[in-house]
Amino acid sequence: MDSKNSTKPKYIGVIGVGSFGAAIANILAAKSPVMVYARKQEVVDEINASHSAQGKKLSENIIASNDPEQLCKSCDVLFFMVPSSGFQNVVRTFSPFLFPYHLIIHGTKGLCLNLKDGETLETVKKIRRSQILTMSEVILQETVAVRVGCLAGPNLSKELAQGQPAATVIASKYNEVILEGQSLLRSEKFQVYGNSDIIGVEISGVLKNIIAIASGALAGLGLGENAKGLLISRGMVEMIHLGNALGGSIKSVMGLAGIGDLVATCNSVHSRNFTVGFRLAKGESLDAILADMDEVAEGINTVRIIKAFLETADLRAPITENLYRVLFEDLEIEDALQFLMKYPFNVDVDFV
């Protein structure tokens, strides 16, 4: 894009410079000038002065700003890379400056709630699908932008930062969003696939975090590869049923954003969600673990939301349900495991 309009070069916008945001900004910066958004002035200054953000090295092709209007004016394409807990607020900050010509791609694997004022998950307890928003639905609800996509797949930030080969999937109802994302991101080391089922891809990325916590717990208990194989396979079945109930297609769960990401996260000590499970199994309390993590483990919030959704859906999801009890109701991990081993799963594959 930069070369086509020589009078006023357009930047590619990246909102959020957490580890994933920084990694994507660096990949984008290999091809185009990038403007990143950080809320804190000192982070902006650090990026502009020394090309690094809180210790993460950034390309020299990246400048920073804390002015949403400047970003929206300078960029036609924006990547939202912020945790789901702050997502809605960040999108609202940008909303007044966004127009229908903006293309938005997000890389957040979490869910938001769409509740009335004064309601919280604690007060409503049960939620329906219409009360859950995926990140793309947040964007569509809060802004006037319609050409929206998402980025998902096995993309552990640490490995991306080291330049290891990887692939991702961009999902959007709009072919032009997929094509634009591909041309901006694709490189010799980074393959980019397309998928039109954006909800399915988002949901896959969200649900795999639950299984990742469980996988960490198994590892923390010192269990071996058989157990992990069992978990991944049963976890995938659960993802498929949940994904279907939330409006995604089975195919997307089978793809890069589903199984691809599931396998990567369930084996990775780099994953925050995996770490939470691992430390839980080692006997730490959830509060203690969350207290000393500097970035969010999305899976925790996802478990709570999906648990509340299961109250209204005609569906069982034993892994999620038991994980919820471990996280919030002091069930011992060993007991949860016992429960799952006795659970009457009869049919191996019941979804194709």
Place this chain on the structure above:
Amino acid sequence: MEEKYIKHKYEPIHPSKDEWPVVKLARERKEFVKKVADLSEDRILKLTGNNPDILKEELETTLYREKLRIKQNPWVVDPDDDGSFWSGVKSSLVQISTEAGRNKVKKFQEYKSVLNSITARYAEEIASNFKATHYKFTRSVVTYGFSRLLNAARVKGFKSIFSNQYTLQDKIQITGETDQLRDLATKGTVVMVPTHFSNLDSILIGWVISVLGLPPFIYGAGLNLFNISIFAYFMNSLGAYKVDRRKKNLMYLETLKTYSKEAIQFGCHSLFFPGGTRSRSGMIESKLKLGLLSTAIEAQRANFENGLDDISGKIFIVPVTINYHFVLEAPSLIRDHLSITGQERYYKENDEFSNSYKISKFLIKFFTKGSDISVSVGKAMDVLGNYVDVDGRSLDKHGRVINTRDYFISDGKVSVDNQREEEYTNMLGKRIVEEFHKINRVFNSHLVAFVAFEMIKKQNRKLDLFDLLRLPEEEISIPYGEFKASCHLVLDKINELKSQGLINTAPHLSLDMDEIIKRGMENVGMYHAKRPIIQDKKGDIGTDDMSLLYFYHNRLTGYGLEKLY
């Protein structure tokens, strides 16, 4: 009457008929048809990727289907030379492919000329034959005829034939954003999208448009209606173009879409029934036919491409709902619906026009009672479903002015992207359905039908829909007290939804509940020989026809009111 509607006399927005876009179009009919034919040809060539082999295949498919249609399903309205034209196409195709000594380029040229002869024929067939004089005549006939009928029915005595006590506007209330509609019609181009329950709708909407002082709208009418010459006269004079549902080949559909798109770009206000056909189930349309709707989006994009960025090039979508107590075709519509959805689970019973007593009862009622109809005009939207302000500027959800052109921009320019526009059409369709629900006006008859059906369903929880509909009518009885309580419950919920702007109600719903129920039962499907709701001597509620009750009940589905049961 306790219901106060402002009976408003609207001045025509274009006093001189020469300024009507549809008159201008009629004047340039020949050039316009030619343009449509040529543009359709381009479109089809693009779709075939300019590949002579694919084009040849499409031509052959079209020829085959047309031959089949002529043989199996001929209509009176079909032109006499239908057979000879398609035989001509056949021999040209044979000639092109068999004769030696032609190179590829020459062959392609010849295929293209066959294609053009087909699109030209289709365009000519589709184009309307609007004549302003006929329009005026038809309009006065409809208005005069209807009001004669009304006066004869309501004011007793012989002289009533000449009475002017009741005009059509007493019976048909037009509510909603009429001023905005009139205003925008002078500034930009309007595409009106009404709900469709009855064959009366076309005539009704035509009348509404003229009462509002708007110039005639063009709209697609089923070619079958043109089979009857008196209908053909009316349709032509109302600005209808012809849509032939038998022809489903690519070339016909593309020509039809091109016609619609070009007419909108020309500035002709248009009317689509976005449901495509009458709602069989009695529900508000939830899945729209998007084919013609997409032409509104295409036309808007084309206007932007041509630099028409101001309001004169802007297209406004105006949803309209038509609310009836009574749908003449309800029995056959619901039967169609049930036999499609239920397949072998649903078998038809003998129809209601079974004896002359019932027919005469129907006729007497028709001439002695009225039936209120209301037409609600919704807020105008741009082609992406954003509301517009008084100056026709689009507003986002937060009330900020946005430019519709931005939706078609990529890399700083307006670009053509069919896949994108397909998604936009889906979005627009969803928005229209949303608006339909918001402007839908609940009548007392809708309320009682909904409550009665839901209560019967609750009494027979174990039955599925088709068993429920086959329940012997004698066995159905709801105590009046419970029925009334239940009506209160539903009406409260409706009023709650109304306060959130999600539905609308007729003023008569503020009456006392006994009165609402009494009138509702009188009104619901009032002319049917078998009544959807009856009351026995004890005052308890029953039905003569479960399927009809289901039909009228369906008007209130889609609001989550079922959850009250």
